[in-house]
Amino acid sequence: MYKKTEDIIIVGAGLTGLAFCSLLKDTKIKLSLLDTLPKKIYKSFENERHIVLSNSSKSILESIGLWKEINKYCSKVKNIHISKKNIFGSSVVKSADENLESLGYQVPVKILMNILYSNIENENNINIIHGAQVMSVDKGKEINVNYKLESIEKNLASRSLVFSSGSKDKILNNIFSEIIQKDYKQNAIVCELLSNKYNSDTAYERFTNNGVLGVIPRKENIWTLIYSTNEKESEIIENLENNELKKYFQNLMGKKCGKISEINNVKIYPLKMRYYKNFTNKNICLLGDAAHTLHPIAAQSFNLSLRDCAYLTKMIKKNEKEEINNFSRIFDCYHKERIGELERLVKFTDFLASFIHGGGFLKNSLISASLLFMDINKSLRINIIRYLLGINFSQALISNLKKQ
Ligand SMILES: Cc1cc2nc3c(=O)[nH]c(=O)nc-3n(C[C@H](O)[C@H](O)[C@H](O)COP(=O)(O)OP(=O)(O)OC[C@H]3O[C@@H](n4cnc5c(N)ncnc54)[C@H](O)[C@@H]3O)c2cc1C
Structure with a gap:
């Protein structure tokens, strides 16, 4: 017998899974968050990988009261100096051009994980299962998730399922097709x-x-x-x-x-670069690196995922208020709302990663001219800043968060 308890099962408690649950804290939506990793991971500060958070991420984290704590560990990136080795021309993109405090905030990943984890650790509506390796999923109106915990096979049932299990989880291949990839x-x-x-x-x-x-x-x-x-x-x-x-x-x-x-x-x-064009399938949805992995050239992957989480949780909360419990419909609307931004960002990072890499006289001349043009053209610099901040993609989301 399957135990029917949850509204949403989330597979993967990395940055995305933790952020998704944080955004659904203080609701009546019942969540189970499963990860293969042990609890101690969230309390350790080894592995000093850092990521840069954009201003859209700052707004989202501010809206759930976490920014003040995160900000203590951030270093601000106020200017970005862009140049090419051995060619003439450079440009500086400045936060002052947009009257902003900073273009980005660099933070250690483990600190961010720790803050997100501590925020949901003791919540009544969130059941965190550590050391749980999800092995298979039976699709349907009620989804059954089969996992292994200390070599014992167990299962959980729910009305919907979110995979935030990163880019290497093989289970997704049976549920989602049309993957677009570039090595x-x-x-x-x-x-x-x-x-x-x-x-x-x-x-x-x-x-x-x-x-x-x-x-x-x-x-x-x-x-x-x-x-x-x-x-x-x-x-x-x-x-x-x-x-x-x-x-x-x-x-x-x-x-x-x-x-x-x-x-x-x-x-x-x-x-x-790897992403699913259809990142929702009925009552199952992909989030974070499970849905899309981008080249890190523009420091955008997790920032995009956080905006995805903010949109999806807003839709879930709205439907909860109106007592609409149809996750297939919510995920479908979410897909329609987000596919445009994903495709624009894929194009932007893919262009940067493919075009700017490599040398050659023609390419160098073009880059040199672009850098000079950028240096004298403030509105172009502002547009680049807006891309880096996520503003060109999610202006409506950011203004809504600021109004809250
Ligand atoms: C070099 C580099 C620099 C980067 N810099 C930036 C940056 O500056 N800004 C930015 O926004 N992004 C950046 N990124 C991207 C960012 O690090 C990732 O987008 C983000 O960490 C992905 O988080 P996630 O939670 O989606 O996936 P993951 O971190 O991969 O988490 C997935 C979780 O799922 C669990 N899991 C997997 N399969 C199962 C299963 N079957 N059962 C149970 N649990 C499972 C795993 O244990 C893991 O904990 C960078 C990436 C790289 C490589």
Whole structure:
């Protein structure tokens, strides 16, 4: 016998699953959140990966009262200096151009997870099951989710199901088709960099002949370096000793962020674009990296997911008030509402990732001209800022959140 309890089962308690549940806290909607990972993960601060949150994310997190706490750990990115190695022309995109406090907020992923987790840990309507590996799903009006907990097979039933299980969960393949994928044959090399330049609020984005190097200030004299490049250069970098690595990146970067004194925590991530055109199927919905994984060049994936979560939870809450319990209808409306923004953002990041990567005289000349044009054209800079902030996509959402 299946135990019928839940309104929504959520598979995956990464950033997306936690944010989705946080946005449904203080409702009567019954949620079960399952993840293979143990509880201790949410209390540990190892693995110092950072991400940049946009102003749309800030507004959403403010609307649920979490921003004040998150902001304590953020470093602000007020300006982005954009240039290409060995070519003439550069441009600075400034938060002041849009009268904003900052263009983005860099925060350690583990801190963000911890704050989101603590926010829902003891809620009556949210049942968190740790160490639960979802094995299969039986579709239907009532969905049955089969999972393994400490080698024992168990199941749960619900009226709807959300997969926020990241980009590697194979169960999705049986439920969703029409996946659009592109292997960029690039890797992102991410590390922590220490230099002799302190408390900068300018990030640097530099196009090299093979890739894009971003250096984003954290606190004090520490920076996040993220270099997305082709597989050949990434293999060369992977085999360098630490001292050679410092020299290599210093040469690519110049002296913009000062003299590099240390490089730590080098991690390599393969880069792919991957998304489902139909990210809802009746009463089942995909969210976060499960629905779409984008090239990190514009630091947008989780910011987009958070806007998705805000839209979907708003629709769920509205239907709850009107006592409409049809999740297939809610998910269908959600798909119609969000497919446009997803496709625009896919095009934007794919253009940046494909066009700007690589060299050649024609490409370099075009980029040089674009940088010069950008530097003298404020409205173009403002449009770029609006893309980075998520404003060009979700103006209505942001104004609504501000009115609340
Ligand atoms: C180098 C790099 C830099 C980035 N920088 C930025 C940035 O600056 N800004 C930004 O917005 N985004 C950025 N991103 C993207 C961002 O990190 C991701 O979009 C985000 O972390 C995805 O979160 P998620 O919760 O959707 O998926 P995940 O973090 O993958 O979480 C999925 C969860 O589901 C669980 N799970 C999977 N399968 C099952 C199963 N069968 N049963 C139970 N549990 C399961 C997993 O254990 C995991 O906890 C970056 C990504 C990379 C690679």
